[in-house]
Amino acid sequence: MAKVRLKNVFKVFGKVEAVKNFNLDIGDGEFVILVGPSGCGKTTTLRSIAGLEEVTSGEIYIGDRLVNDVPPKNRDIAMVFQNYALYPHMNVYKNMSFGLRLRKIPRPEIDKIVRRTADLLGIGELLDRKPKELSGGQRQRVALGRAIVRDPHVFLFDEPLSNLDAKLRITMRAELLDLHQRLKTTSIYVTHDQLEAMTMADRIVVMNEGIIQQVDIPQKVYDHPVNRYVAGFIGSPSMNFLPCKVVKGNGDLYAVNKSYRLRIPQDKTKFLTDYIGKEVILGIRPEHINAKDAVIRKYDPKSIFQASIWVVEPLGSEKLAHIKSGKHILVTRLDPHIDLKPGDEAEFVVKMDFIHIFDKETEKTIF
Numbered sequence: 001m002a003k004v005r006l007k008n009v010f011k012v013f014g015k016v017e018a019v020k021n022f023n024l025d026i027g028d029g030e031f032v033i034l035v036g037p038s039g040c041g042k043t044t045t046l047r048s049i050a051g052l053e054e055v056t057s058g059e060i061y062i063g064d065r066l067v068n069d070v071p072p073k074n075r076d077i078a079m080v081f082q083n084y085a086l087y088p089h090m091n092v093y094k095n096m097s098f099g100l101r102l103r104k105i106p107r108p109e110i111d112k113i114v115r116r117t118a119d120l121l122g123i124g125e126l127l128d129r130k131p132k133e134l135s136g137g138q139r140q141r142v143a144l145g146r147a148i149v150r151d152p153h154v155f156l157f158d159e160p161l162s163n164l165d166a167k168l169r170i171t172m173r174a175e176l177l178d179l180h181q182r183l184k185t186t187s188i189y190v191t192h193d194q195l196e197a198m199t200m201a202d203r204i205v206v207m208n209e210g211i212i213q214q215v216d217i218p219q220k221v222y223d224h225p226v227n228r229y230v231a232g233f234i235g236s237p238s239m240n241f242l243p244c245k246v247v248k249g250n251g252d253l254y255a256v257n258k259s260y261r262l263r264i265p266q267d268k269t270k271f272l273t274d275y276i277g278k279e280v281i282l283g284i285r286p287e288h289i290n291a292k293d294a295v296i297r298k299y300d301p302k303s304i305f306q307a308s309i310w311v312v313e314p315l316g317s318e319k320l321a322h323i324k325s326g327k328h329i330l331v332t333r334l335d336p337h338i339d340l341k342p343g344d345e346a347e348f349v350v351k352m353d354f355i356h357i358f359d360k361e362t363e364k365t366i367f
């Protein structure tokens with residue numbers, strides 16, 4: 001096991017700045033996930049740690065060792081790729097033992113390690129099969145097994161679950177976590193899937209256009225996104241964003257546009273003193289909007305707005321409603337048994353204690 005440190009790392013391909021000033025300290029045994037849209041520099045960062053890319057500038061440490069000039073095979077890492085990269089002509093046993101054989105480890109020792117790891121992954125029965133005789137999930141386990149037998153200081157995962165169907169992905173997510181709890185090997189995992197990041201990571205690193213946006217534990221990123229980008233990227237359905245003006249009235253502040261006039265909670269008004277009379281962006285998560293008729297707790301009568309139901313998506317455990325208010329469409333997460341259908345008019349209540357306000361120019365979070 002080892003900690004990993006990236007210091008001021010840049011990677012430029014010709015005119016493309018793939019990774020810009022990446023700084024991150026990963027703790028020994030930590031499971032860190034880099035998440036962001038396609039092209040944001042995740043794979044490049046991972047390949048730089050592996051030594052498969054040479055960084056343009058900056059330093060990479062594995063343990064206390066500066067590894068910029070250390071070739072990949074001496075970095076003591078094991079990488080699991082999205083396409084598994086198994087050798088098609090070798091059976092599972094040979095695929096898993098390949099690296100160990102290269103390292104001239106005695107046969108009986110190799111045999112013990114491979115069988116133990118195969119049992120750990122539930123593929124002990126498949127050792128004689130070729131990759132083409134395996135399902136996607138089984139192949140993924142072999143690729144994992146091949147990484148585990150090397151007993152590396154660091155695991156690097158590049159979208160390892162992307163080729164699996166949705167159900168298997170959920171199972172493998174749990175299995176990977178279980179594995180991590182047992183092996184406790186420092187892991188750096190890359191995905192474009194925010195749900196995977198939320199559910200698996202000790203800490204999430206949200207990236208956009210080669211730049212780290214936010215690093216924190218998943219719930220913190222969800223509850224306190226640092227800017228509009230992170231707020232919109234983490235969470236599904238996405239946070240609703242509404243242009244508003246901050247307006248003063250009777251000692252209170254309101255977020256106002258043509259369709260809404262929502263009272264800002266007293267304890268938040270101090271953050272808005274410089275924004276009175278100005279345009280801001282109001283952010284509301286779908287679960288913080290409810291149909292008024294379904295609200296039983298106390299609510300501020302000045303947190304209500306009127307909307308018409310546009311589309312309803314029943315998901316069994318909940319119902320997503322896309323609702324129209326003026327020219328704005330918002331998504332709300334409702335009780336599955338609520339009786340609302342397209343065309344209905346209804347009143348909705350916003351849980352104002354959970355709203356976010358973003359600066360319109362910088363898109364940074366005000367609160």
Ligand SMILES: Nc1ncnc2c1ncn2[C@@H]1O[C@H](COP(=O)(O)OP(=O)(O)O)[C@@H](O)[C@H]1O
Nearest residue numbers: 013016017018037038039040041042043044045
């Ligand atoms: N070998 C390469 N040559 C030129 N551009 C590259 C190369 N590898 C990646 N890029 C570019 O760098 C950016 C980041 O790519 P990548 O790290 O693969 O993103 P991600 O893994 O987040 O989808 C993209 O704009 C991509 O086109």
Ligand SMILES: [Mg+2]
Nearest residue numbers: 039042043044
């Ligand atoms: Mg990638």
